[in-house]
Structure formats: C-alpha cells, structure tokens
Amino acid sequence: MNVPISYSIRLRNDRAELQRVGIWINKTGEQLGLPVNLIYKLDVCADEALMNVIDYAYDDDESHEIDVRLSRLGQLINLEVEDDGKEFIATCEPSPLDGVALEDAPIGGLGLHLIHSLMDECRQVRRDGKNLLILSATIDGSTR
Amino acid sequence: MEISAEELTPGVIKITLAGRMDLVGTNEIETKFAGIVAKPDTSFIVDLSSVSFLASLGIRTLLLNAKAVARKGYKFVMLNPASGVDTILKSAGIDALIPVYGDIDAALADMLAIDN
Numbered sequence: 001m002n003v004p005i006s007y008s009i010r011l012r013n014d015r016a017e018l019q020r021v022g023i024w025i026n027k028t029g030e031q032l033g034l035p036v037n038l039i040y041k042l043d044v045c046a047d048e049a050l051m052n053v054i055d056y057a058y059d060d061d062e063s064h065e066i067d068v069r070l071s072r073l074g075q076l077i078n079l080e081v082e083d084d085g086k087e088f089i090a091t092c093e094p095s096p097l098d099g100v101a102l103e104d105a106p107i108g109g110l111g112l113h114l115i116h117s118l119m120d121e122c123r124q125v126r127r128d129g130k131n132l133l134i135l136s137a138t139i140d141g142s143t144r
Numbered sequence: 145m146e147i148s149a150e151e152l153t154p155g156v157i158k159i160t161l162a163g164r165m166d167l168v169g170t171n172e173i174e175t176k177f178a179g180i181v182a183k184p185d186t187s188f189i190v191d192l193s194s195v196s197f198l199a200s201l202g203i204r205t206l207l208l209n210a211k212a213v214a215r216k217g218y219k220f221v222m223l224n225p226a227s228g229v230d231t232i233l234k235s236a237g238i239d240a241l242i243p244v245y246g247d248i249d250a251a252l253a254d255m256l257a258i259d260n
C-alpha cells in the first residue's frame with residue numbers, strides 16, 4: 001500500500017511568518033523530489049492562501065495557529081492549509097485584469113485567481129470549526 | 145530585496161530588481177521604486193531576471209508604478225522574467241497590460257521608436 005510522504009509546519013496568524021513558510025516550502029519541495037517549477041507554484045499558492053487567512057479569517061486580536069501540510073503520493077502533490085478562522089470560500093475567480101486597460105486595472109484581488117490557475121484542483125472542507133483548503137497538482141502537469 | 149536604477153539613454157531608465165518580491169521584499173523596495181518612477185519625462189524598463197519570487201503583492205507594486213508612469217504619458221515595460229515569474233505574470237494577465245521583453249535592445253528600440 002502506498003503511503004503519502006507528508007511534512008507539516010505550524011505558524012501563527014502573523015504576516016511576519018510568511019517568510020518562514022516560503023523557506024519551508026522550498027526545502028520540503030526539494031526533499032519530496034519536486035520539480036523546480038512546481039515548487040515555485042506551491043510557494044506562490046501557499047503565500048496567497050496564508051495571506052488570505054491571516055488578513056481575513058479572524059475578527060479578534062488573538063494569536064491563532066495555522067497548519068500547512070505538503071505531501072506527495074506518487075505523482076500527486078497536496079498542499080493543505082488548515083485554520084480555525086471564520087468560514088471562508090475560496091471561489092474560483094477570473095483575473096480582475098482580464099479585458100481591462102492599464103489605467104482601469106484594479107490593484108489587488110489577484111490572490112484567489114492565482115491559486116486556481118496554478119493548481120490542478122482546489123477543494124475546501126469545513127469540519128470541526130476549521131477551514132481546510134486542499135490544493136492539488138500532479139508532477140507531470142507541472143510541465144505546463 | 146534590492147533595487148537599482150541606471151540611465152540607459154536620456155529619457156530611459158532601467159530598474160533592476162533582485163530577490164523575492166514577497167511581503168518583506170516588496171516592503172523593502174516600494175518606497176524607493178516609487179521614488180525612481182517619479183522622475184519626470186522618463187520611461188522605464190524593469191529588469192526582472194533576478195526576481196526569484198513574485199505573487200500578488202509584487203504584482204500590485206508593479207501595477208501601481210506602471211499606472212503612475214502611464215498617467216504621465218511614458219512607458220513602463222518588463223524585461224526577462226525568469227520562468228516561474230513569467231508563469232505568474234501570464235496567469236494574472238499582467239503581460240497584456242505591461243509589455244514584456246526578452247531582449248533589452250528590443251525594449252529600448254521600441255521605446256525610442258514610440259518616443260520618435
């Protein structure tokens with residue numbers, strides 16, 4: 001039976017933690033034997049997903065824990081972000097820059113679009129008062 | 145993250161960015177970046193070949209500065225993004241708003257041709 005190889009990191013809901021996660025994603029991606037371009041996409045998606053959680057998931061000033069897991073089972077890679085913030089739906093949005101001229105281009109709103117465009121699949125589960133975001137990609141697909 | 149500027153020819157400045165254009169990197173350079181593009185009567189070529197990471201915050205900074213330059217009637221283009229950064233620019237649709245060049249001579253020639 002194949003068992004996924006999985007690594008995890010826990011961080012606080014603080015933007016200052018994002019740099020540490022970026023380093024971890026790159027190191028863990030190498031340990032999992034992932035191609036460089038896939039590690040890059042995972043790095044960007046983790047950054048975007050965590051920024052959303054840190055900025056929008058909490059209405060209090062308390063410290064909260066967020067778990068990030070990166071796992072590999074054969075060619076399938078899963079990046080999971082789990083938080084205990086308020087329920088959030090990461091809907092798939094077209095780029096807000098599509099069809100607009102530079103002078104009308106909005107500043108912001110790109111994060112969710114990037115996540116959906118860089119990953120093969122984006123799923124969300126709400127369980128036991130926590131949000132679980134599961135982003136999936138295949139190693140073969142990373143060549144696109 | 146680092147930022148530097150070099151005048152290539154009167155009226156055209158090359159801005160070179162290096163490092164991770166994440167939250168920390170963007171914060172490190174954004175004030176200086178805005179100061180450079182505030183120079184009047186100037187177009188800009190932004191060299192991204194040494195940028196190792198770009199996500200939405202970095203795109204936001206590029207857009208803000210591109211808009212500021214465009215409002216003055218001048219050009220703001222990008223040069224030689226690395227493979228991963230290029231993927232992000234295309235995924236976001238930025239390449240349709242801010243021209244991307246693979247060759248500085250071509251970028252410069254187009255800028256000077258437009259100015260003439």
